Amino acid sequence: MMTARTRFGLAGALLLVLVAAGFASAFAVQRAGLKKLEHSFPTMGTGAAFTFWGAPEKAELAAKNGRAEFDRVVRACNLYDPESELAKLNRSAAEAPFGCSDELWVLLSEARQAYEFSGGAFDITAKPLMDLWGFYRRRGDSLPSEAEIAEAKKRVGLDKVVFDDEKQTVKFTVPGMAFDLGGIAKGYAVDQAAEAALQAGIRRGVIDLGGNLRLLPEPPPGKPFYRVGIRNPKNRDELLPEPLELRNASVSTSGDYERYVTIGKQRYGHIMNPKTGLPTQADYSVTVIAPSAMLADWLSTSVFLEGEELGERAEREFPGVQVIFSTAP
Numbered sequence: 001m002m003t004a005r006t007r008f009g010l011a012g013a014l015l016l017v018l019v020a021a022g023f024a025s026a027f028a029v030q031r032a033g034l035k036k037l038e039h040s041f042p043t044m045g046t047g048a049a050f051t052f053w054g055a056p057e058k059a060e061l062a063a064k065n066g067r068a069e070f071d072r073v074v075r076a077c078n079l080y081d082p083e084s085e086l087a088k089l090n091r092s093a094a095e096a097p098f099g100c101s102d103e104l105w106v107l108l109s110e111a112r113q114a115y116e117f118s119g120g121a122f123d124i125t126a127k128p129l130m131d132l133w134g135f136y137r138r139r140g141d142s143l144p145s146e147a148e149i150a151e152a153k154k155r156v157g158l159d160k161v162v163f164d165d166e167k168q169t170v171k172f173t174v175p176g177m178a179f180d181l182g183g184i185a186k187g188y189a190v191d192q193a194a195e196a197a198l199q200a201g202i203r204r205g206v207i208d209l210g211g212n213l214r215l216l217p218e219p220p221p222g223k224p225f226y227r228v229g230i231r232n233p234k235n236r237d238e239l240l241p242e243p244l245e246l247r248n249a250s251v252s253t254s255g256d257y258e259r260y261v262t263i264g265k266q267r268y269g270h271i272m273n274p275k276t277g278l279p280t281q282a283d284y285s286v287t288v289i290a291p292s293a294m295l296a297d298w299l300s301t302s303v304f305l306e307g308e309e310l311g312e313r314a315e316r317e318f319p320g321v322q323v324i325f326s327t328a329p
Contacts (some may be wrong), residue, residue, distance in 0.1 A: 046210030053204040062200040066193035097169035118302035149277035187297025252296035253284030
């Protein structure tokens with residue numbers, strides 16, 4: 001596990017960007033007979049971007065199918081669409097067991113693994129706390145009281161949910177509980193889009209969903225790897241030193257510097273600690289390199305909340321995982 005230190009006041013970042021110097025030149029692309037296709041669009045409350053190199057028809061098919069994968073995950077997991085499968089689950093699972101599709105069950109099974117591995121730090125039932133603190137709807141200028149936090153915590157905890165693995169059903173044991181898959185669905189969508197690109201015959205490219213990156217197996221033409229820089233959140237025009245040099249990997253960063261709410265002139269980061277009922281206020285970020293984007297997604301959040309000991313354990317227990325802490329000097 002690495003700890004990154006830099007001259008900047010905070011060495012954390014929430015957004016990973018591809019370093020321009022790591023991209024292939026137009027000459028190398030032309031010489032290889034490849035087309036570089038770039039496609040960007042908004043989704044899941046953030047921005048998505050595909051960069052592919054390949055035969056034009058394959059690159060275009062990869063972009064089309066990758067976007068369709070994102071759209072499918074949105075239809076299943078959108079909290080704000082009353083017709084999404086997740087919204088239907090949240091409305092009814094306190095009354096009766098809710099039968100899940102195979103895809104939603106994959107996400108919930110991964111979330112259960114994340115909850116167990118993190119000792120409850122990664123918890124998809126934290127929505128009542130997020131609501132209380134105003135992350136979904138502006139709260140105002142008053143902080144939640146200890147009584148309000150305690151009341152919300154009664155509706156938080158994956159241990160309060162009954163899962164039937166044989167029937168693929170979910171039952172909430174406490175009324176008012178709800179799932180929020182925002183900390184895992186983005187990584188899952190990136191993995192699905194990557195698989196769609198590979199099936200279309202594209203092996204060079206990058207899928208980026210709000211800083212959740214998947215780098216395909218082969219690097220840009222004329223380059224041995226992709227260079228990935230961690231952006232300085234205090235200055236969007238600056239990157240931290242020593243960019244990552246990777247291929248065939250996923251990368252995700254968690255921190256509380258860019259997404260936050262302000263209550264009474266105090267800023268509170270968007271990552272909620274379900275154990276304390278308080279949002280984070282940390283001076284570091286955590287970047288995770290992993291074989292899959294979904295694993296990198298939830299591991300970065302978990303390690304950000306729990307610290308270096310969990311990061312060391314993640315590197316021991318998950319093959320191909322590397323954890324990097326970026327801290328203030």
